[in-house]
Amino acid sequence: MAVIAIIAQGAMGAGIGRRLSGKGATVLTSLAGRSAASAQRAAAAGMRDATAAGLAGADIFLSILPPAEAKACAAWLAPALEAAPRKAIYVDCNAVSPATAAEVAAILAPTGAAFVDGGIIGGPPREDGYTPVLYVAGPEAERLGPLRDHGLDVRVTPGPVGAASALKMSYAGITKGLVALSSAMMLAATRAGAAEGFRAELARSQPELLAWFGRMVPPMPDKAYRWVGEMEEIADFTGAEAAEIYQAIAGFYEGMAADQAGTREKAAALTAFLKDPA
Amino acid sequence: MAVIAIIAQGAMGAGIGRRLSGKGATVLTSLAGRSAASAQRAAAAGMRDATAAGLAGADIFLSILPPAEAKACAAWLAPALEAAPRKAIYVDCNAVSPATAAEVAAILAPTGAAFVDGGIIGGPPREDGYTPVLYVAGPEAERLGPLRDHGLDVRVTPGPVGAASALKMSYAGITKGLVALSSAMMLAATRAGAAEGFRAELARSQPELLAWFGRMVPPMPDKAYRWVGEMEEIADFTGAEAAEIYQAIAGFYEGMAADQAGTREKAAALTAFLKDPA
Incomplete structure (x- = not known):
């Protein structure tokens, strides 16, 4: 029976903890300084509180955080990893x-712990059984069998450390x-009084895209605040060729998050647009 | 038999001229100051050279140009429209x-000519019979029956002058x-050595989008230079909410156009990515 450590207890971290x-x-986490809601989510997911030393001694440690916190997590765990015998x-x-x-990876290298991207x-x-795919890359990526044994869909993607992150960036950059x-465009067409004609044209010539928007857009307003940092990482990933596009998309999601924290007018306009007139 | 005037003789203008x-x-155009290639395209499309006065006296005048030339075309024809009895x-x-x-519309208003967006x-x-849709809007939009009689697919979209442009902007902004x-993202994944894994994941979880890219991306490099001005118009259309996104996309297409005029490395990388490995 494997021991898996997970930081933190957000929707994804707790969801993976619960599956494992x-x-x-055995699923460990750290609740030091976390909110009561996080402690509740962790308990519901069967995750037990542990010290940094406890986490560092697990079989596998999963960092599942907003992207801006990825480096701080490594820096926080590094001393415990350095001290851990195993x-x-x-x-x-x-x-x-x-x-x-x-x-x-560079923050962790001096600790001697293996790193997987x-x-x-x-x-x-x-x-209901739905499972996301955890892509992994790098020379140690084959060692994550225990995650598979405990219900995760782990797939090794070809390439060095960074290849799994590149896959994720590319995919999220499109979706x-x-x-x-x-x-x-739905918001702009609505403001221009062209929503009805625009929706009809999408239904006529891009029915697959319209159906995709119907699935993917409505859940967005509640998640927009989380996507800002991810878009900034994608801007970093693309380099000069498209960095400004993704910086601007980060700004768009900031605007959506602000609307969602306020009047929610934009979310309402999107819902109205996507509502099937039939 | 209707008399239709068209400026200019690009792929779309000549294609519509040929259909009509x-x-x-009877299809008229102006070849004054145009290249030999334009004159040839016009002749092949059955378009006859005419003076501004001749164009202004047609039943319908179609402005089909790069977006940056739309206002200049109106200013050029305005004196002839003003002078035309019909x-x-x-x-x-x-x-x-x-x-x-x-x-x-404001440039043309003093001439007394009817305007359709x-x-x-x-x-x-x-x-082979394929026909694009010409959306039209505004109080005079119902008067374009002669275009339908001569093989065009003309549809009135609800809303005032500007609604057809808004529909076009919204649609092109998405596509x-x-x-x-x-x-x-395909170029960035390729540079990061993650193309194989990225393509496999798109085939697994976004097969409809991957098929769409396979149809829509390969013809793009040759058209990228034309899309720069259109993206700038879309930036104008969206206002502050998303203007920076489309200004940045205009910059991306400028980069594609420069690559296409040079080494064509980007087009080659896109072709390689989209080639079915099966």
Whole structure:
């Protein structure tokens, strides 16, 4: 029975913790300084509180955080890893650029712990059996069998450390980028009084895209605040060729998050646009 | 038999000219100052050279140009329209923002000619029968029956002058925007050595999008230079909410156009990515 450590207890971290504990793994986390809501989510997911030393001595450590916190997590755990006689394999699962993943690896290198680059495609595991894919890359990536044994879909993607992060960035750049573009155009068409004609034309000539928007856009407003940092990582990933596009998309999601914290007018306009007139 | 005037003789203008002349319309254009290639395209499309006075006296005048030339075309024809005893209905078919369409209308208003706002969705008409849709809006939009009688697919979209332009902007903002995002991500994944894994994940979880990219991305490099001005119009259309996104996409297409005029390395990388490995 494997011991898996997870930081932190957000929707994805707790969802993965629950899947692993439900399939027989011992799942550890750190609740030091965390909110009561986090402690409740952790308890519901079968995650037990542990010290940094406890986490560092697990079989596998999963970093599942907002991208801006990826490096701080490594720096926080590094002393405990350095001191641990038997060191957890450190898996950075965050939506970060390959350059950020390399910085995380560099922070951990002096500890002697093995490092695996990861990226998650999909939403949190669900009770109905749905499981996202955890892509992993690098020379130690084959050592994550215990995660598979406890119900995760772990796939090694070809390439060095950074390849799984690059896959995640590319994928999110298209999917979350398209959610931004389509939302911006639905809002602009609505303001211009052209929503009805625009929707009819999408239904006529791009029915697959319209159906995709119907699935992907409505959940966005509640998640927009989390996507800002991810878009900034994608800007870092693309380099000069498209960095400004993704910086601007980060700004769009900041605007969506502000609207969602306020009047929610934009979310209402998107819902109205996507409502099937039939 | 209707008399239709068209400026200019690009792929779309000549394609529409050919359809109209093939279906019995008299099609006029102006070849003054145009290249030999334009004159050849016009002749092949059955378009006859005429003076500004001749164009202004047609039944319908279609402005089909790069968006940056939309206002200049109106200013050029205005004196002839003013002088014409029987004035053509002026249809701006260009990919311009509603604000630009309103400026074109304002230039023409003193001439007394009727103005229709238009926007074309799709590529030029083809010999195999394919026809794009010309959306039109505004109080005079119902008067374009002669275009339908001569083989065009003309549809009135609800709303005032500007609604057809808004429909076109919204549609192109999604389709040409998605071509830019997907191309940028394919290029970035390729540079990061993650192309194989990224393509496999798209095939697994976004097969409809991957098929869409396979149709829409390969023709893009040759057209990128034309899309720069259109993206700038879309930036104008969206306002502050997403203007920076589309300004940045215009910059991306400038980079694609420069690559296409040079080494064509980006086009080659996109072709390699999209080639079916099966």
